[in-house]
Amino acid sequence: MADYAKPSDLVSAINKHPEKINRLGGLIHNVVHLPEELYIKHKPHVVEMIQKLSADNDHIPTRSKPVESHGAKKAAMLMCDIMIRDGLEGNVVLAEGIHEFPGTFENTPEVQSIELEFSSQTHKFHSTGCYLPAGTIMELSWSKTKKPWNIIIGLHGDELYNTDSKLRRWPKIRIKKELKTNELGNFSSTPLNICSPFGGLIYLQSPKSTKDKLQLKLHNVVPAPIFTYKTADTWETVERYKPGLWCDIIGDKIALTLPSASVRQLSDPTMTMKVWDSVVSAHIDLLGKDPSNGRGQWVVTDEQPSIGYMHSGYPIVTHLDMADPNKIYEDCFLLSRDHILNVNNRKGSWGMFHELGHNFQDSMWTWGGTKEVTCNIFTLHAMDVVCNVKPWDHLWVREKFENASNYLREGAKYDKWCSNAGIALLVYAQLARDFGWGTYKSVFRTYDKLPKDKRPSNQQEKENMWIQTFSNVVKRNLSLVFEFWGWPIRGLDDLKKVSSIPP
């Protein structure tokens, strides 16, 4: 923290100039990372700042009473930082307003101790199947490891420090701490105490590229529902009733995290998870490799994703309504098999297929205007091979036909093509219809073999390489197809080779 942002100086500056409170309050940051001594010294001033920023105590974010004003939002962020810092140091801290999200127990369930073992080849999350109730202290000890693993409480990793929207939940609710490798022996002798002010499912996160094992002892935790193919037999009788407030539904290639309330009545989700696995497999098959390096995909449902309704990443974050078993239309309940399979030939889980598609995009064939487009090549492919809906017949595509014919009639301007993901997708759908998915597979594999110095670096090179590569694979000059859709055909040297291919 820079000198000018010392909370004590800021508080006295605010006392002198109360009208500047929002600007001055905004200068405090990183309370979580202050060295211990400074933290103790500054904390009372930060608390004073919170009181000044939120004079009406209106900084507790909930769905039913979101935090709106700039000052109250800043107060919520500072409050969050302090609570997390204190909880990580093993103090009892309980956030207010968490009954709606991520939730609180009506009756506190009995806590348990548990011993678990994990092995990992890659940087990923590992479910423990345990939940830490908000405001309670978990004790943990772990075995010696090659590199430090992390303990995580709450998978909701989206932070809302920069959002323009009202806060419907605390801006940061994932608690994470590095488990230092202990040189001494098998288990750490003094257990670590951690409290989450918000509560949440407990995960391990393995380090990058190390084959490693970890044994873990957890005390004061609550069992939570967890589905894997191995535990499917006990899902309906035991697993789905475990008291933890959130649960993990885990397939071979994808895991879903949603509130346990969404699955208390859910029958064995084996067949549904097989469908999700086949969607991810379809994406892998089209691209020719698994960009996650075996880590797999993860989806978490959140009251307030940091951007938009859903976004890609690890985990993919979707809005909480996709955890609602009664939601049976577009981007339906995540565990509704019929809707994922798009049996009624509407739009199915277009949004989820799309976000998964983002996780498979490559910048070699994706440029400025196509970020929201090339991910949908994967959507169309999975809709075809998993849901049996052909690209040209998919409702999402058909709905774009009218706009597209207007676009073409008005003279096909490339900047408009680049700014309209719906129109833009049609050329890719047309290529799939006319040349089949095998062509796309060859194209992506051709790109994958390119040495680093042959990869396209700017938009024009990327456009040209796409036309050229696709043309080479189908052994036809496709530049006219792209020109028809408004693409600028530039850099003729590169394209001459294509033109020499007989049409």
Ligand SMILES: [Zn+2]
């Ligand atoms: Zn997108």
